[in-house]
Amino acid sequence: MLVSAKDMLTKAKKGKYAVGQFNINNLEWTKAILLTAEENKSPVILGVSEGAAKYMGGFKTVTNMVNGLLEDLKITVPVALHLDHGSYEGSYKAIEAGFSSIMFDGSHYPIDENIAKTKEFLKIAEEKGLSLEAEVGSIGGEEDGVVGTGELADPLECKMIADLGVTILAAGIGNIHGQYPKNWTGLDFGVLRNIIKETGETPLVLHGGTGIPEDMIKESISLGVVKINVNTECQLSFTAATRKYFEDNKDKEAKGFDPRKVLAPGVEAIKNTVKEKMDLFGSTNKA
Numbered sequence: 001m002l003v004s005a006k007d008m009l010t011k012a013k014k015g016k017y018a019v020g021q022f023n024i025n026n027l028e029w030t031k032a033i034l035l036t037a038e039e040n041k042s043p044v045i046l047g048v049s050e051g052a053a054k055y056m057g058g059f060k061t062v063t064n065m066v067n068g069l070l071e072d073l074k075i076t077v078p079v080a081l082h083l084d085h086g087s088y089e090g091s092y093k094a095i096e097a098g099f100s101s102i103m104f105d106g107s108h109y110p111i112d113e114n115i116a117k118t119k120e121f122l123k124i125a126e127e128k129g130l131s132l133e134a135e136v137g138s139i140g141g142e143e144d145g146v147v148g149t150g151e152l153a154d155p156l157e158c159k160m161i162a163d164l165g166v167t168i169l170a171a172g173i174g175n176i177h178g179q180y181p182k183n184w185t186g187l188d189f190g191v192l193r194n195i196i197k198e199t200g201e202t203p204l205v206l207h208g209g210t211g212i213p214e215d216m217i218k219e220s221i222s223l224g225v226v227k228i229n230v231n232t233e234c235q236l237s238f239t240a241a242t243r244k245y246f247e248d249n250k251d252k253e254a255k256g257f258d259p260r261k262v263l264a265p266g267v268e269a270i271k272n273t274v275k276e277k278m279d280l281f282g283s284t285n286k287a
């Protein structure tokens, strides 16, 4: 059964580790991530962007697919199904379809409007027992066409949103979605410390987890980051493994054209990436 991300993140905060959010794109992705979480006895958050939900057919299809897999694969670790960067309308649709966790991304609204809309979702989240992630300022890079500037969040604005009682807070600390540019200057731990000073116990999330050096990931966790979003890294490992399948002419071998065979190396690659991240974040054996 799907659960809210609240308990797993509260435990992570106490245990000083982070739970990974791994974004899904299809059945293979979802199965690979769920099986890896089960094998590693790790809690897990499945992230779904509105674009990915649309690609898979819609929110209802995603919820039913995930619920079906939890049952058929006998998954026992805590799993949250989380809307990633939800719009105002999209957040309502995902809640209606049975998602157990919502990120309402009001970061592009003026702060007063972001607060008003976040409050609206907070009320629903409390009624339905869902976790709610909110965002302040913008995080760099591009996600489904939303371009950010890589700016740093204002700690006082973070406090305003954290004080509402949201479950998770996303705030830019120099992190960027997608692949990092060569001239990237790294995470700004000074800003992170100031945000934590203002937001206290509110769990913080690091978006754009792909390509952040391991020591920076570990330092963020030691300072209080409890959720780390991984998306691009699984895409890169899946595509590299699939490319190798064709380069090695495996598709020309007997039944090598069978889609289940074609997709198998990519699935294994996703599983390896997810396991590496769970070990790095410290969530292995924490379910």
Ligand SMILES: [Zn+2]
Pocket: 085, 139, 143, 177, 207, 208, 229
């Ligand atoms: Zn993000």
